[in-house]
Amino acid sequence: MIELFHDIDFEYLESDNSLVIYNDCIESLKKMEADSVDLIFADPPYNLGKDFGNDSDSWKDRQKYLEWCYTWIDECFRVLKDNGTFYLMNSTQNIPYISIYLQEHYNIVNDIVWAYDSSGVQSKKKFGSLYEPILMATKTDKAKYTFNYQDILIEAKTGAKRGLIDYRKNPPQPYNTKKVPGNVWEFPRVRFKMDEYENHPSQKPEMLLQRIIQASSNPDEIVLDPFGGSFSTAGVAVKLGRRAISMDINKEYFKIGIRRTGISKTYKGEILQKDKSRKTNNTSKKSHIKNNNIQLSLFDI
Template identity: 35%
Template sequence: MQASTVPPILTTKLGQLHEIDCLAMLKGIPADTVDLAFADPPFNLGKEYSSKINDKKTEAEYLDWCKTWLDEMIRTLKPGGSLFLWNLPKWNIPLGAHLGQKLNFRHWIAVDIKYSLPIFNRLYPSHYSLLYYVKGERPAIFHPDRTPIICCRHCGGELRDYGGYKNKMNPHGVNLADVWTDIPPVRHAKYKKRAANALPLKLMDRIISMASDRGSLVLDPFGGSGTTYVAAELTGRRWIGSELDCSAISERFASLQADREHLAEIQASKNILFRTEDLARQKKSGRTLSKDYRLTEEDDCECDQPDTVQPSLFASS
């Protein structure tokens, strides 16, 4: 089954990409089939995109447009499915109110990403808003990553004193909070696939790991540079999406080796209590790690994921 009468411009073993308007793609997706829906729409800032979309609507027009495709995304979600919306706080306040009428609120996640673009006569904007809602009382899938203890980048010492609680720390890392300060902007040409801002692979890996399993169906109607699809593809999720100009995404999928290596680095630095490089800095600086920390003991957190991948894009998972 396809999400449009127009054949996808890109097909992989796990996903489909359509070069059409997001609403046309969304209307072709059956109801109650998507496990995880993510959207990173244009922010209505008057930016120029290769697709030549109008990114400078009136506030009322922009919000009405967003509510239209959000309602379609909600329709496609399975009971227990998760929806994440990435936008500026200005827009996510009214859009969150709209989502709250139809879904259950889980979290407002503040993602600290600085682009060094101060705005005159206002506080310096340094974070994006990531809204997290679920269709139903609780998510059907929820296993957030754990993060390493934050250490000094010079000596490797812990920046927070855990005192007498070191032996109680989970060997898989620290609980994920709703403020993310470890997501770097995409600046390196090796990973930046288009002129407009691109989503960091670390961001999408974290979201996909939290709210989907291998074989789950991930939806993103605003493909951008294709980061959602790459993260889904490389972690065994089925995916479907659209973009008005898919050239950057198609070029990216033609060679995924750089993304594969980058993702391996990201995944090697999560669900551990200390990063390898921090332990090396501690050793080099003559610091001794407390023996109270448990670094290898198996944890009974619900992190296991099924190994099977559904062969059909809209099959039940």
């Protein structure tokens, strides 16, 4: 997949189904061919002061942070195919600005809420924050984007579970036992003792990424993550038979990507092993600590 890039001056490693890039995402995206990616999932630093090892989450000026976001968002849409899909996450503080930008320049398909439980410390002065927003977007409102609803069906917990009959149908039939998920998704956050845990301060659950990748891409299509981080997106994409392109400017996260997508078990003579130590300096400097329940992953990556 490196053939999708020109003027390559960055470090990378690849296999048949994974390309991992060690470089700034904006610089890398600018070197990438337009209209070449089927699905993008972007989970950037939220400007909340988390420790990503490179001071990339501390912007003193919100407007400059948002301008930075608009720059890589535009580059993402440039490399996205006309009928591709773009999922974007950010904090509740920033998402209204980003949403307006997408509405003015592109097309929002869904506003999604990722909700999770928390038994940790919560504010005594206001309601605690127990969700993160996700925007699902396309280039235009005429895009014929992929939506494999049959691959993401979940249990219907209403009439079907109680064996009720839907008399509106002719002839009357039991309620459906499966349904397409709504726009409120309940997945537990990734915690220290979970199998999928990586030493990263902002890791997203594999089950959440599985839903996005299965719904909005097909086998052998290209899934791009410009902020690789724990490389959960790439790891799940490879497991699901997609091809993954991921980027990160942190060398330790770059090595996670090499290991987690199966490119190699070593890097320059170093044996790549999962770091199961707890990330101690990973709490927001501007928000309260959030904890959640433990749930095993669908994948053993």
